[in-house]
Amino acid sequence: MSITRRTFLYQAALLSAATAVTQQASAMTKEQTFIHHVYFWLNNPESKEDKAALIAGLKKLSVVKTIASFHIGEPAPTNRDVIDRSYSVSWCLFFKGSDDQASYQVDPIHLNFVKECSHLWKKVVVYDSIDI
Amino acid sequence: MSITRRTFLYQAALLSAATAVTQQASAMTKEQTFIHHVYFWLNNPESKEDKAALIAGLKKLSVVKTIASFHIGEPAPTNRDVIDRSYSVSWCLFFKGSDDQASYQVDPIHLNFVKECSHLWKKVVVYDSIDI
Numbered sequence: 001m002s003i004t005r006r007t008f009l010y011q012a013a014l015l016s017a018a019t020a021v022t023q024q025a026s027a028m029t030k031e032q033t034f035i036h037h038v039y040f041w042l043n044n045p046e047s048k049e050d051k052a053a054l055i056a057g058l059k060k061l062s063v064v065k066t067i068a069s070f071h072i073g074e075p076a077p078t079n080r081d082v083i084d085r086s087y088s089v090s091w092c093l094f095f096k097g098s099d100d101q102a103s104y105q106v107d108p109i110h111l112n113f114v115k116e117c118s119h120l121w122k123k124v125v126v127y128d129s130i131d132i
Numbered sequence: 133m134s135i136t137r138r139t140f141l142y143q144a145a146l147l148s149a150a151t152a153v154t155q156q157a158s159a160m161t162k163e164q165t166f167i168h169h170v171y172f173w174l175n176n177p178e179s180k181e182d183k184a185a186l187i188a189g190l191k192k193l194s195v196v197k198t199i200a201s202f203h204i205g206e207p208a209p210t211n212r213d214v215i216d217r218s219y220s221v222s223w224c225l226f227f228k229g230s231d232d233q234a235s236y237q238v239d240p241i242h243l244n245f246v247k248e249c250s251h252l253w254k255k256v257v258v259y260d261s262i263d264i
Contacts, residue, residue, distance in 0.1 A: 035205060035224055037169060039259060055264060073167060073261030076230065083258045090261035092167055098208065126215045127171060129205030129222035132187060 031097040032131040033068075036104075039087040041123035050120050054089055057117040064107045066100035067093055087125075098130065163229035164263040165200075168236075171219040173255035182252050186221055189249040196239045198232035199225055219257075230262065 071092040075085035095101040203224040207217035227233040
C-alpha cells in the first residue's frame with residue numbers, strides 16, 4: 001500500500017469517526033426535555049409537620065439518578081383568577097427524554113417514596129410535557 | 133495623613149467593598165426560583181393552525197428579558213389516572229425571584245401576546261410556585 005493510499009485511508013477513518021461523534025451529539029441534542037410537574041394536595045393542609053414530611057420525602061427522592069434537575073416549591077403569593085394556588089407542594093422534575101422519566105417511575109427510591117409518603121396527600125395532579 | 137493611616141483607610145475601604153459584594157452575592161443566591169407554569173386549552177384543540185399560532189406567539193413572548201429560562205411543551209404520551217393531558221400547550225417559565233415574574237406580567241411584549249393570542253384559548257390554568 002502506498003503512503004498516499006494509507007494517508008487517505010487514515011484520513012477517511014478519522015473523518016468517519018468524527019462524523020459518528022457528530023451524529024451522536026446531534027441525536028443527544030434531539031432528545032426532548034421531559035417536564036414531569038406534580039402538584040400535591042395534603043390530607044391535612046394546615047399541618048406543618050405533614051408538609052415538612054412530604055418535603056423531606058421529596059428531598060430523599062431527588063437522588064434518583066435519571067433526574068436531570070428538580071425543584072420543590074410551594075404556591076407563590078401571586079393570586080389571580082387563572083392561578084390555582086390550592087395545592088401545598090409543587091414537585092417539578094426535568095428529564096433528558098421520555099426513557100429517563102419512565103425509569104424514574106419504577107426506580108426503587110420512587111416506589112419507596114410512594115410507600116412512605118402517600119398517606120400524606122389526598123390528591124395529586126400530574127402534567128407531563130415534552131418540548132415542542 | 134501618615135502613609136500608615138492612608139494604607140489602613142485604603143485597606144478598610146477595600147474590605148468594605150469586598151463585604152458589600154459578598155453580601156450582594158449572598159442576597160442574590162437567596163432569591164428563590166419562581167416557576168410560572170401555564171397550561172393552555174385551545175378553543176379548537178384539533179386545529180394544527182391554532183396550535184402553531186399559539187406556539188409562534190410564545191416564541192415571540194420568550195424574548196422578555198426577565199425570563200431566566202423557558203420551555204414550550206405539549207402533553208407527553210404518558211397516560212395514568214393522575215395525569216392531566218387534556219391541555220394543548222405547556223408554557224413553563226423560570227424567573228430569578230418574584231420581582232422578575234411581576235415585571236414579566238406587565239412587560240409590553242407580554243401584553244401584546246395576550247392581545248394577539250388570547251382568542252386562541254378557552255381556558256388557562258396557572259401554577260406559580262417558589263422554591264422551598
